[in-house]
Amino acid sequence: MTRWFRSYWSEEDTWFYFEVDADGWVTRQVELQGPLQKPIAAASSIEWEAAQQAGTLADYEATFGATAEVSVHEWDAHEPQDLAAKEFETVWRTARAICHARVRAC
Template identity: 75%
Template sequence: MTHWFRSYWTEEDTWFHFEVDADGWVTRQVELQGPLEKPIAAASLAEWQAAQAAGTLADYEKVFGATAEVPVHEWDGYEPHDLIVKEFESVWLAARTACQAGARNRSTSGA
């Protein structure tokens, strides 16, 4: 069963929002950094795997970042705050839009 939660990492001043499958693997992940909660990642495991297979992983990660590489039951030191799917989807859509806009701005500015 899929579930959604968020957790705050103080040392990175970042809220992490996760969609996790029944086996504990992160299928989608959003990272919001700083007091303004700037989206810095909005990655999908399925997209990441497709980009890896296509040889475009570096390009994907530049725009969307990556998901956690180990299942959540292996994590230490996090405090999950449950979300409902609607809450996650709202954050997901906003972060995806921001990441894509940031990538477009970087490509038009030559960065």
């Protein structure tokens, strides 16, 4: 079963939004940093793997970042707050658009 949650890491002043599969592996991840919650990542594990196989991983990570490479069961999420799928999708679409536009502007 897919699960969505967010977690705040005060050390980095960053909100992490996660979509995880039934085994606890991150399938999509968004990172919003600072008081303005600036998107610094909006990555998909499927896209990341495809970019790695295609030899375009550096470009993908420069645009969208990366997802956590371990199961969420293996690290301590900082007070996770469950989200509805719709809440995650709203954050995901906004962050993706900003990450994509940022790269096109360079």
